[in-house]
Amino acid sequence: MQLSFPIAPFQARGPLSSQLLTALSLPANDSGSSLGGFIVATAEALARCTDIVNDDDLQLTLFLLYGLHYGGAVESDAAWEWHPTTIVARVAIEQALETSLRASVSQPPVPAPTQDAVARALFTLTIDDQGPSLSRYLARKATEEQVVEFIVHRSIYTLKEADPHSWAIPRLAGRAKAALIEIQADEYGGGRPDRMHSRLFADTMRGLGLDTRYAGYVDQVPALVLCSFNMMSLFGLNRRLRGAIVGHLAAFEMTSAIPSRLYGDGFRRLGFSETITRYFDEHIEADAVHEQIAGRDLAGALAEDDPLTLPDIMFGAAACLAMDGWVADHLLASWQAGRSSLRSPLPEPAGRSLAGSAMAS
């Protein structure tokens, strides 16, 4: 039987993603001939690349390869998920991305391997982070078009919120595993699908007149935004990087509660209703809980029980802060120059024209 799959709702960004998108629309069971030469082409692209986090073709390719495990990026033959060619190419890009991140993210000092020292070090690192304040800009100045752009960028991760860190559950043990599950159960709504954070985010998107289908806005986001999601998948899917995914989650939670209030303030300033701000309002309360569990019971306990992970716990936290800073730099620089931060315009105007229906009455 000849399987065929719909063409992806986004464009290739170079030869690698072009070949991969074509292959993913075809069956995987013909010895993978539609990916002939893909591994060599990947190696050549990596050899030419000088800035992998901003490389459109490589980041989209990696996003598609991880998408085979998550589902939802493109519809394809499920056999591609573990096809040797997709795995070999993925590992090659992952190694280059990890090398690049370790070179560009400064490794924080490593604290003593105790719960208290690790939690304090992570709180200090995240509170000292003086990156550009996207949240203050949104609270005070952003236009409707800009807050919609912010949501579009966030959708690449947030429609799958918590999933990259869930890869770490079977890769941890004991206290750290129990702590991660306590956080993730809350992320997934504590048994109530309507309270899942990804669902609350989709409600916000819908209220803004945006398309809530996963990967619906891939064309609009720069390589860097795909990279921020790819980095989480890299950390989560490789057991040797379990320290990094734990540190990433700790930093992510520790830099969420206070900014979430400011994001909500921005939407309220623009007159949007509680339907739109619920996602952010929820994260003020939730992440004030999660940051405590993540610092002490997750990262701190992992450092005590598995001390070799400690340098990577700190690296993962620093990488989270660095990546968030790079993305914020891009958004703020674009807006301050009077440009859109999107790679291409939204398919149909969202925001101003549709916001009327979402305005508070």
Add this chain to the structure above:
Amino acid sequence: MTPAAAHSPATITACPDGPLLVRGDVEIMAPGRRVPRTRRTVALCRCGVSMIKPYCDGTHKLVGFTTTPTDPAAPDS
């Protein structure tokens, strides 16, 4: 809540320089009413500056709240 969890005591964890984490079957009351609780583990403000009291909103980190008794003899205190 599972039957096993229902029989284990509720716990309150005092987080250094942070909130009180409450786990287990506890009703949080305000004068004349029950405070809505939407999650299994909640954080109660103990620095006094949260804008969503009785819950914590993380603001303690911005105001230098500490639960460590300061040493009056320390040079920088």
